[in-house]
Amino acid sequence: MTAARAEDAPPVAVANRPAIYDRVGAGGLREALRRMHLIRRFEETAEDFYVRGKSYGTMHLSIGQEATAVGVCAALGDSDYVTSTHRGHGHCIAKGAEVGRMFAEFLGRETGYCRGRGGSMHIADPAKGNLGANGIVGGGIPIAVGAALSAKRLRTGAVVASFFGDGANNEGAFHESLNIASLWKLPVLFVCENNQYGMSVAFARSTAVASVADRAAAYSMPGVTVDGNDFAAVAAAAFEAADRARRGGGPTLVECKTYRTRGHSRSDRNRYRTKDEIEAWKARDPIERFERELSALGVATAADAASLREAVEREIADGVAFAEASPAPSTAELMRDVHTPAAAAPR
């Protein structure tokens, strides 16, 4: 595995077919491209909802980070788990969620993944192993370690990918979790999406090490830094970490250097970074890059990509229609699900 700094990597690198592509397979690569487009269009549509006053509450967009979510989840199956973050739409779609139920959640409808109780920041899909986005920075990391403890104890063979941002690497939960997972050799992929800013504070102004991956040494686990805008680099690191975890080798810390081209949330006025910086990262867009690469490799031609994008547009349109036609939750059900009803409780 190569440790590449995002800023050093060339924007287009198609000279050689990455070895990991043989493992993902042509179908898997096209599906990865489809999911990246689906994430992008989901978030652009969500943003449009907000602009047109159709949505409520806040949201955190991961536009520009799609290769990280999809690259990591390429190494996971349905029985593997993820824990996600407030910026979690990408993880959710990458793990196989339906955009219709996501839009419905976003609009606070009864048909949403959380029946409208959670909103954008809490979308979860336990049936697909997604234990949920999380409103607390670092909140999902120890939960991932617990899910890995279950996998080990129950011998399910599952691994757990815990997504978190660079901001979370200074939370106590991060450090306690890495120590416990390494100590108990648990099957966890700690995936840091280093998008350079914790809200407004630049990584170098918040973190005493040069790379989040440097933290791994303190917990006796491998730490790698990859270009998070390069699907191949992310997938290669994720497969290697997942293989190691499944072998009983314990956790790995994978740092994906990437960038969110949108603001932190709706309130962001981008006072902490320059337009030039944003434009430079937009030029390294992970989706355009992956699409060009697959075209150059003959995995997905321009025509394939065009029809894939059309299919994504239909999926988005259908999802929006489903969500908008869905009912709001009944206020009579305000108290539902505070506790598990006795009849539904597993015993």
Add this chain to the structure above:
Amino acid sequence: MTAPIRELGFAEAIREALAIAMAEDERVFVMGEDVGVYGGAFQVTGDLVQRFGEDRVVDTPISELGGAGVAVGAALTGLKPVFELQFSDFSTLAMEQIVNQAAKLRYMLGGSVSVPLVVRMPTGSGLGGAAQHSQSLEAWFAHVPGLKVVEPTTPYDAKGLLLAAIDDPDPVIFFEHKLLYKTKGPVPEGRYVVPLDRAETRRAGRDLTIVAAGVMAQKALDAATILASEGIEAEVIDPRVLRPLDMATVARSVTRTSRLLIVYEGAKSFGIGAEIAAAIAEGEAFGHLDAPILRLGGAETPIPYSPALERAAVPQVEDIVAAARRLARGEA
């Protein structure tokens, strides 16, 4: 056929509940600081590690937040953890996972998950632990929708309530007063549960109602014995479960006695007593009151170290007797 009944200590009764649950269900396991070979700071887990092995009696690093989060994640994915915090004071370090995650996940995720987690924690003062090892924080947790909060008084209830808490599909916070660990009482062998929604009338009386849980229920019973010698018959109600609170039992008693005294160790203001008093004031029982409701709570101070100060900071038997006298004789 009823199970044989023995005299058992409070800590032993808790250990017996853990052993029964672990023997019955492979998914149940214990985790926490020094719960293994040390046997727990208060010797509650005792020899469980010898009986069930290190995979099921798991010593964690001193990482309360990480440990709580691991317990939440394990509970979400098929295990049934019983997480021991060494002192309830240390829950401050684990609060994020207990309050933001465990309590809310089911609701926030639209009912698609459950978090069958028990968090046990020793509570209260009386052993010279000073301000960071003696707090009574029950009201903090009782304020959080999604949690159930239990505080047993007798060894019988400790065992039955803990088995019910482990059976429960949702997170339960289980407070164990340190002064009760060495108390003894009759405990049947084998499995039984005490439901998580029912108060217990520990002593019947006509003149006033005293509501108190945990060690304060014991003190209230001692006070009631003294009061009886003076001709004042106090009814003592032990809520056992602070959330959900069985107010119907309290209201029925108050309707008969017309006087209510609430005793609790946590700081008096904004505490358990405020909730019970307000619930009575809002309900039909209010019309039956012949005197203002009285609260006896902890002093508005951190728990001090020096024995006389520590004693003065929380309600004692003589304080309960004095308050009950005033109330019963209309001097309140």
